[in-house]
Amino acid sequence: MSRIGRAPITVPAGVEIKLEEGNKVTVKGPKGTLTQAFDPKMDIKVEDGVLTVARPNDEKENRSLHGLTRALLHNMVVGVTDGFSKELEVNGVGYRAAKEGKNLVLNVGFSHQVNVPEVDGITIDVPTPNKIVILGADKQQVGQFAANVRAIRPPEPYKGKGIKYANEVVHLKEGKTGK
Numbered sequence: 001m002s003r004i005g006r007a008p009i010t011v012p013a014g015v016e017i018k019l020e021e022g023n024k025v026t027v028k029g030p031k032g033t034l035t036q037a038f039d040p041k042m043d044i045k046v047e048d049g050v051l052t053v054a055r056p057n058d059e060k061e062n063r064s065l066h067g068l069t070r071a072l073l074h075n076m077v078v079g080v081t082d083g084f085s086k087e088l089e090v091n092g093v094g095y096r097a098a099k100e101g102k103n104l105v106l107n108v109g110f111s112h113q114v115n116v117p118e119v120d121g122i123t124i125d126v127p128t129p130n131k132i133v134i135l136g137a138d139k140q141q142v143g144q145f146a147a148n149v150r151a152i153r154p155p156e157p158y159k160g161k162g163i164k165y166a167n168e169v170v171h172l173k174e175g176k177t178g179k
Contacts, residue, residue, distance in 0.1 A: 003067075004066075004067040004070055004071060005053055005055065005063075005066035005067040005069070005070045006053075006066075006070075007070065008050045008051065008052050009050065009051040009052070009070070009073060009074050009077055010049060010050055010051075011046070011049045011050065011051055011077060012029075012077070012081050014029060014030055014081070015027065015028070015029040015077060015080060015081060016028040016029070017046050017051060017077075019044060019046065022037060022040055023037060023038040023039065023040050023042060023044055024036070024037045024038075025037075025038060025044060025073065025076070027073075027076040027077055027079075027080050028080065029077075029080025029081050029137075030080065030081065031079065031080050031081065031082070031083045031137045032079075032080055032121065032137040033080070034076045034079055034080060034137060034138060036072065036076065038069050038072070038073075039065050039069065041055070041056055041062060041065065042054070042055060042062075042065055042066065042069045043055070043056070044069070044073070051073060051077070053066060053069050053070040053073065054066075075139045078139075079136075079137040079138055079139055080137055083135055083136060083137050084135070084136060084137070084138075084139045084142045084143075085133055085134060085135045085136075085142065086133075086134045086142055086143060086145075086146035086165065087131065087132070087133050087134075087165070087166035087167075088131070088132040088133075088134070088146060088149060088150060088163055088164065088165060088166065089130060089131060089132075089163070089164055089165075089166055090106070090108065090129070090130045090131070090132065090162075090163050091130065091155065091160055091161055091162065091163075091164065092108070092109065092159075092161035092162065093161075094107065094109070095107060095108050095109060095130070095153075095161065095162075096129035096130060097126050097129060097130070097131075097132050098126060098129065099124060099125070099126045102117060102118040102124075103115045103116065103117050103118065104116040104117075104118070104124045104126070104132065104149070106149075106152060106153075106163075108152060108153040108162070108163065109153065109161070110153075114152055116148075116149055116152070119141070119145060121136050121137060121138055121141055122134060122135070122136045122141060122142065122145050123135040123136065131166075132149065132163075134146050134149070146165070149163060150163045150164065150165065155168075155170045157170070157171070157172060157173045158172065158173055158175055159172070160172055
C-alpha cells in the first residue's frame with residue numbers, strides 16, 4: 001500500500017465535503033470552495049469526519065493514482081481552511097512592487113511599469129516595496145500565479161537582480177574579471 005495514499009484525512013469542523021457521481025469532489029470551507037474530478041477507479045469515502053482513499057488493485061497506474069488522489073484531497077481541505085501562500089522578493093536598485101487597486105504594479109528595470117491583474121481566487125499583498133505575498137485556497141493556482149510573476153524578471157546570475165522566491169538561493173557567478 002502507498003504510505004501517503006492510505007493515510008486518512010481528518011476533516012476539520014466547518015468543512016463540508018460533497019461526493020458526486022464520477023468521483024467529483026467539492027470541498028467547502030471558510031476560505032472558499034474547491035471542486036475537482038478524480039479518476040473513477042479510486043474509492044473515496046467520508047465517514048465520521050474522516051476522508052479515506054482506497055484503490056481497487058495493485059496495478060502500477062492505480063498505485064500511482066492512490067497517493068496522488070489523497071494528496072490532492074488533502075491540499076483541498078488545507079486550502080479551504082488555512083489557505084496557501086507564496087512569498088516573492090524583489091531585489092535590485094530601483095526595483096519595487098506596489099499594489100494599485102486590484103493590480104500589482106512592478107518597476108523592475110523595464111522602460112515601463114508592468115501591471116499584473118489579480119485573478120479570481122488569488123489575493124496579492126505587498127507589505128513592503130520589495131516583498132510580494134500571494135494568497136489563495138488552491139495550491140496549484142497560487143504556485144502558478146507566483147511563477148508567472150517571477151517570470152516577468154527572474155533573478156540574473158551576476159548581481160542577483162530580479163524577482164525571486166523568498167526561500168530561493170541565487171548562486172552568483174563571478175563575471176569576466178573573476179580569477
